[in-house]
Amino acid sequence: MIDFSQDTVIESLETKKNLILQHPYSKQYTELVEKILNIQRLSDEEGLMLYQMHDLSFLALLADYVNFSKNHNVVYYNRNIHIEPTNFCVYSCAFCSYSRLIKQKDEGWKYTVDEILEIVKKYDNQPITEIHITGGVIPQQDLNFYIELFQKIKTHRNIHIKALTPVEIHYISKKAKLSYAETLQKLSEAGLDSMPGGGAEIFNKEIREKIAGDKCTTEQWLEIHRIWHSMGKRSNATMLYGHIETYEHRIEHMKMLRDLQDEAGGFQAFIPLKFRNKNNQMSHVPEVSIVEDMKNYAVARLYLDNFQHIKAYWAMLGRHNAQIALHFGADDLDGTIDDTTKIYSMAGSEEQHPSMTTEEIRQLILQAKRIPVERDTLYNPIQN
Numbered sequence: 477m478i479d480f481s482q483d484t485v486i487e488s489l490e491t492k493k494n495l496i497l498q499h500p501y502s503k504q505y506t507e508l509v510e511k512i513l514n515i516q517r518l519s520d521e522e523g524l525m526l527y528q529m530h531d532l533s534f535l536a537l538l539a540d541y542v543n544f545s546k547n548h549n550v551v552y553y554n555r556n557i558h559i560e561p562t563n564f565c566v567y568s569c570a571f572c573s574y575s576r577l578i579k580q581k582d583e584g585w586k587y588t589v590d591e592i593l594e595i596v597k598k599y600d601n602q603p604i605t606e607i608h609i610t611g612g613v614i615p616q617q618d619l620n621f622y623i624e625l626f627q628k629i630k631t632h633r634n635i636h637i638k639a640l641t642p643v644e645i646h647y648i649s650k651k652a653k654l655s656y657a658e659t660l661q662k663l664s665e666a667g668l669d670s671m672p673g674g675g676a677e678i679f680n681k682e683i684r685e686k687i688a689g690d691k692c693t694t695e696q697w698l699e700i701h702r703i704w705h706s707m708g709k710r711s712n713a714t715m716l717y718g719h720i721e722t723y724e725h726r727i728e729h730m731k732m733l734r735d736l737q738d739e740a741g742g743f744q745a746f747i748p749l750k751f752r753n754k755n756n757q758m759s760h761v762p763e764v765s766i767v768e769d770m771k772n773y774a775v776a777r778l779y780l781d782n783f784q785h786i787k788a789y790w791a792m793l794g795r796h797n798a799q800i801a802l803h804f805g806a807d808d809l810d811g812t813i814d815d816t817t818k819i820y821s822m823a824g825s826e827e828q829h830p831s832m833t834t835e836e837i838r839q840l841i842l843q844a845k846r847i848p849v850e851r852d853t854l855y856n857p858i859q860n
């Protein structure tokens with residue numbers, strides 16, 4: 477556990493409160509600001525008011541206040557690698573720059589279980605604590621494939637496996653003719669420890685139909701996380717923003733997550749994912765500005781009162797933008813990654829070879845005047 481001095485916390489929270497009260501803000505926000513200072517739940521209308529607020533510095537103060545009340549000055553990171561078993565996919569999401577259709581066989585990769593195990597073995601002498609596994613969806617990588625993969629990884633090394641989004645779980649459970657609960661139970665027994673938050677995209681039916689119409693539905697995504705949480709397990713949740721959705725759609729999305737968190741309680745972090753427009757079917761849609769990115773972090777921090785952590789995923793946003801997000805409510809940067817994911821580099825992210833040493837991550841956090849803390853996947857601090 478991290479030991480926070482109560483006096484310091486109160487004094488610093490008071491300082492942050494005073495900064496808010498001294499800020500010249502419009503009277504229309506008086507009630508909203510009071511609720512935020514009292515750490516009360518915001519309504520959907522209040523969430524929208526925040527999105528429509530033009531004063532970015534004020535939004536930063538508000539989000540920082542709430543983040544401090546939850547996480548103090550700590551910013552988390554971990555040592556991880558990603559493994560993407562394939563980039564072939566039976567689906568064709570319009571925003572996806574990563575996947576290839578199975579017939580485009582010269583443009584993709586498809587690892588066997590043993591090839592993945594060889595990747596894991598390359599890290600035998602490195603103190604990574606998490607393997608993040610997700611990728612395209614293909615018939616060959618079915619339930620048995622993942623059971624064998626997780627068992628072999630666990631036999632080789634006792635390391636946390638964070639893997640498979642509901643998009644993958646839905647597909648492999650249908651193929652295995654098993655319920656979601658039965659599939660998740662088998663995967664858990666094989667070694668699956670937690671689930672990442674991908675595949676959520678945007679929950680609004682009309683927009684989801686346009687950008688990701690053929691994969692699992694909103695209800696299925698939520699149901700799989702609900703069952704996983706009922707098993708006492710943890711997961712994250714994402715939202716793909718900055719494409720053809722509106723602020724209303726974002727609030728609708730976060731409302732569904734907030735409701736599920738009230739009910740099931742197993743989400744650890746919310747991860748806003750910025751739409752990037754290179755090499756996909758939506759390249760005509762411009763990317764949103766950094767101002768919009770920061771606003772989105774702040775609103776997420778303020779609206780999602782029952783999420784402990786907001787992650788600025790640096791491989792998607794670029795490390796320097798992620799650093800700024802630490803002042804807009806984010807308290808987690810994700811991990812060292814070691815250039816093991818291609819999902820965002822193929823979509824045009826600033827990070828074409830995402831890799832940071834722990835020292836580089838710590839410096840990034842210290843430059844933002846925050847305290848770096850290495851964590852495991854479940855947010856237990858790791859003492860080095």
Ligand code: SF4
Nearest residue numbers: 565567569572575612
């Ligand atoms: S986003 Fe995921 S499910 Fe959609 S096409 Fe890309 S890899 Fe496949």
